[in-house]
Amino acid sequence: MEYINKDLGSYHLHLIKTDKFKTITVRISFRSPVVKEEITLRNVLCDMLLQSSSKYPSKRDLTIAAQDLYAADIHTNNTRLGNYNNLEVCLSVLNDKYTEEGNFYQSLKFLNEIVFHPDVLSHAFNEERLEIVKNNAKASISSIKEDGASYSLLRLFEVMDKGRVSSYRMTGYLEDLEKITPESLYQYYSKMIRSDLVDVFVVGDFDFKAITKMIREMVPIKTVKRQRVPYLLEDVKPRARRIFAKEKMETSQSKLAIGCRCHKLSDYERNYALTLYNVILGGSADSKLFREVREKYSLCYTINSVPNKLDRVLFIRAGIDKENYNMTLELIEKELLDMRKGNFSDDDIKVAKEYYLTALDEVEDNPNRIMDNYYMMELLGTDDLEDKRKNIMKVTKNDIMKVAKKIKMDTVFLLEGDSHEES
Numbered sequence: 001m002e003y004i005n006k007d008l009g010s011y012h013l014h015l016i017k018t019d020k021f022k023t024i025t026v027r028i029s030f031r032s033p034v035v036k037e038e039i040t041l042r043n044v045l046c047d048m049l050l051q052s053s054s055k056y057p058s059k060r061d062l063t064i065a066a067q068d069l070y071a072a073d074i075h076t077n078n079t080r081l082g083n084y085n086n087l088e089v090c091l092s093v094l095n096d097k098y099t100e101e102g103n104f105y106q107s108l109k110f111l112n113e114i115v116f117h118p119d120v121l122s123h124a125f126n127e128e129r130l131e132i133v134k135n136n137a138k139a140s141i142s143s144i145k146e147d148g149a150s151y152s153l154l155r156l157f158e159v160m161d162k163g164r165v166s167s168y169r170m171t172g173y174l175e176d177l178e179k180i181t182p183e184s185l186y187q188y189y190s191k192m193i194r195s196d197l198v199d200v201f202v203v204g205d206f207d208f209k210a211i212t213k214m215i216r217e218m219v220p221i222k223t224v225k226r227q228r229v230p231y232l233l234e235d236v237k238p239r240a241r242r243i244f245a246k247e248k249m250e251t252s253q254s255k256l257a258i259g260c261r262c263h264k265l266s267d268y269e270r271n272y273a274l275t276l277y278n279v280i281l282g283g284s285a286d287s288k289l290f291r292e293v294r295e296k297y298s299l300c301y302t303i304n305s306v307p308n309k310l311d312r313v314l315f316i317r318a319g320i321d322k323e324n325y326n327m328t329l330e331l332i333e334k335e336l337l338d339m340r341k342g343n344f345s346d347d348d349i350k351v352a353k354e355y356y357l358t359a360l361d362e363v364e365d366n367p368n369r370i371m372d373n374y375y376m377m378e379l380l381g382t383d384d385l386e387d388k389r390k391n392i393m394k395v396t397k398n399d400i401m402k403v404a405k406k407i408k409m410d411t412v413f414l415l416e417g418d419s420h421e422e423s
Contacts, residue, residue: 001364003374003384004208010221011198014374015208022098024204025367026091026108028115028219029375030196031084033229034165039085040172041188044133044180046078046087051129052119062114069107070099074114080170081379082231082310087192089115092367095205104206105214112218118189124182125189134177141171145249149317152255152415156315159245160259160411166233166311197225199378203367231379233311238263238408246414253301255415256328258316260336260407262307269406270309271382272391273399277407278307279352280344280400281335282316286351288344289316293331299324310380314407322416329412339404342397349397356392360385 001020006013056062066072072093079086093107119126145151154169161167200219202211238261265274282289282305289303301319308315320328338344363369363385376382383391 001370005374005378006212008216010224011200011219012378013212013215014199014201014371014378015206015211016201016203016370016374017206017208018203018370019205020364021204021367022095023092023367024095024104024202024206025371026111026215027201027368027371028089028111029199029201030087030192031081031199032192032196033083034080034085034168036168036173037176038188039168039170040137040176041180041185042085042087042192043078043170043172044130044137044177045185045189045192046076047133047136048125048130048185049076049089049114049118050074051133052126053113054117054119055113057119065110069110070094070103072107072110074111078170080165080168082233083165083229084197084231087196090368097205108214108218112220116193116220118186120186120189123186125185127182130180130182130185134180137172137177138174141169141174141177144169144171148249148251148253148255148415149319152257152413153315153317155245155247155415156257156259156411156413159243159413160313161236164233166313193221194223195225197227199375201371201374203370231310235263235312236261238410242409243411245411246416248416248418251415251417253319254322254325254417256300256316256318256320256325257413257415258329258332258409259411259413260314260316261410262309262312262314262403263406263408265312265403265406267381268391269399269403270312271388272395273403274307274309274314275356276349276352276392276395277339277400277403278305278314279355280348281305281339283307284352284355288335288338288348289332292335293318293328297327297331299328299331322414325414325416333409336404336407336409339407340401342401344397344400346397349395349400353392353395357389360388 002017004015052058056065066074072091074091077088091107091111093104096104119129158167198221200215262274281287282303289305294300294303299320303318305314305316316332318328363373377384
């Protein structure tokens, strides 16, 4: 795999050459600092781009055009990465050697049409299509409580980080949705094209010179921009006294969500020691939380831990019966304390390192994961895959214990069900 990062002034072009795939995958990433009032606008725009375009006036026309390009796949995605909102438009198409000469170039023209030539008339998006997207968005926002695990995590951060970026609902807000008009959406689209930081990724088997020429033609962004805020959220000191919050819901299973601060971690600790800490604690099927809380004491249906390195937090989730809340919390606290004391074995560390190395191997088997890896290298200066393999092997038990002492339980949220369910 060969990687070249080209600074084209108005955007960065990341070329990752590999003969491992039959496809060529292209991703255009637009990112701007998160603004709460713009989250819903951005979600609607993300979906709106795939409804129609100037050349293809209906979703059916877009589908037919994609099929004519040997079933080219195109999709959009909008997520938060730390302090930034990241909107992606992705194209995956068979390499010309498996189709016909010029198919990839035509696929890039199709991508260009969708991103840079939307269905706009008199500075306004198509009103009929916008209503379809807004109705879909309304249904999505209104059904947020249907996924108890996700909703409990959302509520955890609303309590834990009130007013901070991490507390914003990335599904959007109904009050903001109602304000969106064809004109306001086009104004926001124009602002995004003009002001967002942009990265373009290409993964596949191609000629560097030829692909650079094609991307320059098909991504006609000329405005030079600079990063405005850091990607990592600010480092917040854990509370001296934890917050405990609860919300009742008509469901048979309660959802426990715990937020822990990761305070004053170095880059090495955040990227490596924290990773192994999490695998051992609750990030695998053989973790301490799984073995002790679920298997040994049968207190929960599911339990796991996940670090969010950009937000400097680690959260723990468990599906429980409400009667087991206090004991479950006590056992989780015990496992956090045991990690600080070093009550885990060398074999736990060995297994965690093998787990991590396997995950790195899987990165190279998926074009999107490859792009994600290089994106983090660009945004945060993380290591390449080979250096990650070397550095993870250097992590010692003492390194993990040091990280454990910097992780403190901050907020506990219980989405309390109203009845008991037999396991």
